[in-house]
Amino acid sequence: MRDRADDPGVRMGEAGPSGEGRGRLGGVLSGVAVALGCVLFLGGFAWGAVLYQPYTVPTDSMAPTVKADSRVLAERIDGDEVRRGDVVVFQDKVWGSVPMVKRVVGVGGDRVACCDPEGRLTVNGKSVEEPYLGSRGREGQRPFERTSVPPGRLFLLGDNRSDSVDSRAHLADAAHGAVPRSAVEARVDAVAWPAGAVGMLPGAQGFAALPGGTSQQGPLRLIGIAVVAGFVLILGGAAYGPVARRLTSSSRSRSG
Numbered sequence: 001m002r003d004r005a006d007d008p009g010v011r012m013g014e015a016g017p018s019g020e021g022r023g024r025l026g027g028v029l030s031g032v033a034v035a036l037g038c039v040l041f042l043g044g045f046a047w048g049a050v051l052y053q054p055y056t057v058p059t060d061s062m063a064p065t066v067k068a069d070s071r072v073l074a075e076r077i078d079g080d081e082v083r084r085g086d087v088v089v090f091q092d093k094v095w096g097s098v099p100m101v102k103r104v105v106g107v108g109g110d111r112v113a114c115c116d117p118e119g120r121l122t123v124n125g126k127s128v129e130e131p132y133l134g135s136r137g138r139e140g141q142r143p144f145e146r147t148s149v150p151p152g153r154l155f156l157l158g159d160n161r162s163d164s165v166d167s168r169a170h171l172a173d174a175a176h177g178a179v180p181r182s183a184v185e186a187r188v189d190a191v192a193w194p195a196g197a198v199g200m201l202p203g204a205q206g207f208a209a210l211p212g213g214t215s216q217q218g219p220l221r222l223i224g225i226a227v228v229a230g231f232v233l234i235l236g237g238a239a240y241g242p243v244a245r246r247l248t249s250s251s252r253s254r255s256g
Contacts, residue, residue, distance in 0.1 A: 033237030041230025061158035079181030085204025106155030
């Protein structure tokens, strides 16, 4: 009499349900992965669409931080949230009829001037290090006398200090070149195009020691992680079925 354990039919019968169980579990997990991936992927895009708006920068006034024709992503914020060092999108009728992108270097009550003996901007008598500028030193700046920023307003300069029409061009105005906080539409967090320039904007730590400090970056990085993770989960979950069927078919071929 043959031992029951040696009966091929018995072994196949016992293995069958176990394989089917693993297949069902894999199918459930792949479905969960796809569902979770869709939530992260679509949710990330929806979150980004609510918080961020794309803008095109038409000139080189913010170079090299943002070059001409670059596409940037800017977080919609209230003007009261703006801090020194922020790169903002604003629109003011005195400056023109289109949105502009500049860096905030002074807020209401500040005394702004250029330059110190090393060619650096000064705010309230303190020199500010600005490593993001295209050209530093006196050769890269257009000097201007100390000016006071009226309350509720912002003093803005381009990072390309030698070729930027900014607050310095309006110093003779009643507001000494400053724009109202209410003119701010958004704060730029990152460059989205061209591909070679994609990335988050560098921080402006030179302003961090001044009262009020600097702004925290928005959730754009977290949104990007959610979108990428969602895409990977969708791809992995969708690929499970074909891969599992191919492996099962290959196993059966070998058994046959």
